[in-house]
Amino acid sequence: MYVAVKGGETAILNSYELLAADRRGDQDTPELTLAQIKGQMRLALARVMQEGSLYDEDLAALALKQASGDVTEAVFLLRAFRTTLPRLGYSLPLDTAAMRVRRRVSGTFKDVPGGQVLGPTPDYTQRLLDFGLTGSDSAPSPTLAEQPLPERLPCVLDVLGSEGLIEPERPADGDPAPKDLTREPLMFPADRATRLQNLARGDEGYLLGLAYSTQRGYAESHPFAGEIRMGEVAVTVCPEELGFEIEIGEVTLTECQMINQFAGSRTAPPQFTRGYGLSFGEGERKAMAMALVDRSLRAAELGEDVHAPAQQQEFVLYHTDNVEASGFVQHLKLPHYVDFQAELSLIRTLRKQFDAQQGDEA
Amino acid sequence: MTSITIPQRQHWMRILALTPPERLAEALAPALSAHPGHHWLRRPETGLVMLRGRAGGTGAQFNLGEASVTRASVSLAGQIGHAWVRGSNARHAELAALADALLQCPAHHADLMAGVIAPLEAELVERRATVSRAAAASKVEFFTMVRGE
Numbered sequence: 001m002y003v004a005v006k007g008g009e010t011a012i013l014n015s016y017e018l019l020a021a022d023r024r025g026d027q028d029t030p031e032l033t034l035a036q037i038k039g040q041m042r043l044a045l046a047r048v049m050q051e052g053s054l055y056d057e058d059l060a061a062l063a064l065k066q067a068s069g070d071v072t073e074a075v076f077l078l079r080a081f082r083t084t085l086p087r088l089g090y091s092l093p094l095d096t097a098a099m100r101v102r103r104r105v106s107g108t109f110k111d112v113p114g115g116q117v118l119g120p121t122p123d124y125t126q127r128l129l130d131f132g133l134t135g136s137d138s139a140p141s142p143t144l145a146e147q148p149l150p151e152r153l154p155c156v157l158d159v160l161g162s163e164g165l166i167e168p169e170r171p172a173d174g175d176p177a178p179k180d181l182t183r184e185p186l187m188f189p190a191d192r193a194t195r196l197q198n199l200a201r202g203d204e205g206y207l208l209g210l211a212y213s214t215q216r217g218y219a220e221s222h223p224f225a226g227e228i229r230m231g232e233v234a235v236t237v238c239p240e241e242l243g244f245e246i247e248i249g250e251v252t253l254t255e256c257q258m259i260n261q262f263a264g265s266r267t268a269p270p271q272f273t274r275g276y277g278l279s280f281g282e283g284e285r286k287a288m289a290m291a292l293v294d295r296s297l298r299a300a301e302l303g304e305d306v307h308a309p310a311q312q313q314e315f316v317l318y319h320t321d322n323v324e325a326s327g328f329v330q331h332l333k334l335p336h337y338v339d340f341q342a343e344l345s346l347i348r349t350l351r352k353q354f355d356a357q358q359g360d361e362a
Numbered sequence: 363m364t365s366i367t368i369p370q371r372q373h374w375m376r377i378l379a380l381t382p383p384e385r386l387a388e389a390l391a392p393a394l395s396a397h398p399g400h401h402w403l404r405r406p407e408t409g410l411v412m413l414r415g416r417a418g419g420t421g422a423q424f425n426l427g428e429a430s431v432t433r434a435s436v437s438l439a440g441q442i443g444h445a446w447v448r449g450s451n452a453r454h455a456e457l458a459a460l461a462d463a464l465l466q467c468p469a470h471h472a473d474l475m476a477g478v479i480a481p482l483e484a485e486l487v488e489r490r491a492t493v494s495r496a497a498a499a500s501k502v503e504f505f506t507m508v509r510g511e
Contacts, residue, residue: 055413055429056450088409088431096419100490102497110504118500145501148494155419169418178424180412192417193424200415200426231497235429237411241444244368247376248411248431249448255419278415278426294417 023068037061046252046281047071051322052078053182053201055251055280072203076323090177092236092245096255096278097155099231103282106156107225108259114153119230120282156227157257157274166259166272188314195297195317196290200278202320204286210310211292218308219296223275226259230282254279258291265303273302366466374465374479375458379447381482383454389478390461393470400438400460406452408432438463439470 024031038045038061048060052075059078067073103119106112118124132138160166178193186198199207214221232250239246258275262268275295277287296310297317309315319325378386410428417424433446434455443463447454461478464470 050427053427054410055427055448058450059430082410082428085430086407086409087428088411088433090412090425091414091429093414093416093423094426096415100494102493103500116502117497118502119497142496143499144492144495145498146495147498148491149498149501157418169416169421171416171420171422175423178414178422180425182412182425182428191422193422196415196417196424197426200424235411235413235448237431237446239433239444239446241435244372246372246379246446248379248446250380251413251429251448257418274418276418276421280427 023066032065034058034061034065037064043282044069044071046279046283047204047286048074048078050280050283050286051075051201051203052082054078054082072322072326076326079323089237089239092238094233094235094251094253096229096233096253098152099229099233099253099255100151100250101149101153101229101231103230104153104227105225106227108227109156109159112156112227113159114150117149117153121284153229155257157259160226160259160272164271167262167268167274169274186317188317189300190313190317192294192298192301195313196276196278196294198317198320199290199293202290203322203325204283204289206320206322206325207289207293208285210296210316211289213308214292214296214310219299219310220304221292221296222261223292223295224259225288226257226274228254228256228284228287230254230284252281254281254283254287256284256287256291258288258295260295262302268302273298366471371462371466374475375445375462377479377483377486378445378458378461380486383451383457385482385485386454386457386461389482390457393464393474393478394457394460397439397464397470400436400463402434402436403442404433404435406432406434406455408450408452411448434459436460436463439467441466 038057041061041064044064045057045060048063048071049055049057051071052060052063054060059081060074063074063077063081064071066077101117103121104114104117106116110116157166161168178197179191181194181197181201186194190198213219215223231252233253234247234250236245236247238244254277256277258277259272260275262271262273264270273295275291275293275298277290277292277294279287279290293310293316296308297313299306299311304311306312381389408430409432411431412428413426414423415426416422429448430450431446431448432450432452432455433444434452435445436443436456436459438460441463443459443461443466445455445458445462447458461474465474465479
């Protein structure tokens with residue numbers, strides 16, 4: 001039996017108005033500008049761009065404003081918008097070794113070539129609320145060193161690489177183009193490039209939890225943060241109409257090279273292995289979590305036991321996407337009136353049978 | 363007059379792409395007002411470029427995520443100018459395409475290189491040096507404490 005469910009149109013339209021009014025808040029307070037969000041909420045912006053899988057500060061700021069600061073909703077808005085834009089092509093692989101570094105630290109070598117550069121990090125703050133920020137007149141001006149950093153900071157892992165103590169990282173013959181999950185469905189087993197794309201788009205909180213589980217014992221993981229670097233990287237494309245490569249701008253990226261112990265196998269000598277994380281903007285927590293999960297997903301290829309959730313491709317990769325996850329969890333609040341009527345009548349029948357049985361036994 | 367080489371064109375296209383659009387508009391204003399009569403072959407169009415990274419920085423390519431990109435092509439003073447710039451600012455792509463066309467004109471090339479591209483490049487270098495000097499100030503200078511003796 002079908003029951004016509006209509007009406008609610010006016011209620012929905014009025015809910016839009018309420019949403020807009022609550023977004024705006026107290027109208028005696030100045031409205032938030034996109035420039036303010038871009039300038040002062042840069043880490044929220046980076047997360048929206050990374051999980052929304054679209055690097056555009058203006059669109060991400062708009063999405064955050066529209067979503068009243070709900071990052072997952074802003075990610076959804078950005079993902080929806082990107083479907084309206086044509087794909088113009090692929091960039092050349094980003095050269096993170098040529099990054100103009102603003103932060104670079106290593107947890108493995110104190111005297112790393114080029115030095116430890118802390119950059120704009122909260123790591124050494126005491127996490128005390130700063131009541132000096134309650135006003136609106138802060139104007140910090142950072143100290144400038146006499147000399148800028150070298151144009152290229154050497155990669156920390158090259159130190160181990162030169163001794164052959166870490167697995168080399170080279171493309172396969174012919175440097176094949178990777179699969180693109182925005183064009184093809186996720187299939188298993190997924191190769192590393194596909195996994196990295198999935199993890200890059202994945203929810204930071206979910207990856208953080210999985211990464212944490214590997215450290216707590218749910219995987220063979222003995223990680224060290226070999227190198228974390230953050231800064232600007234050139235974007236290069238090769239447009240058809242030109243036929244040569246041009247630099248079209250730059251993006252801020254955070255890269256994490258995780259080093260993991262590896263006892264060796266029948267064919268491979270004992271050495272360090274790698275986990276890799278790369279994230280838009282200043283996304284250090286995301287890049288580190290991604291690197292840990294990248295490594296744990298390599299368990300099978302390295303001949304390690306696969307027993308922990310973070311080592312299981314299907315479990316990990318099917319649940320990283322917060323737009324899908326949020327949609328499926330939240331769809332439960334949409335009308336399920338007919339499904340529920342069926343369940344209700346089933347339970348009533350079973351209950352009647354149960355009660356009758358109890359009566360017989362009494 | 364020798365013809366323009368690809369590295370020369372790559373050089374100015376890079377500077378045009380890396381200059382903030384407002385600054386570019388200001389720097390190009392005199393040259394553009396002297397050369398009206400352009401014709402758009404492709405009006406500014408914003409689309410996506412998939413950014414690729416490499417596993418471990420040097421290994422297999424993977425798709426990191428997309429970036430918005432705006433491109434435009436123009437015919438001006440007998441030359442065809444192209445531009446691709448990251449972001450969704452249509453005016454930025456227009457200005458860069460117009461400049462690319464003018465810079466290819468033998469009659470204007472030297473003046474524009476000296477009067478527009480060189481100063482914009484100097485500003486870019488200066489901006490970057492300031493950012494890098496601020497980062498350099500947060501470089502850790504370890505010192506060793508000697509015990510005993």
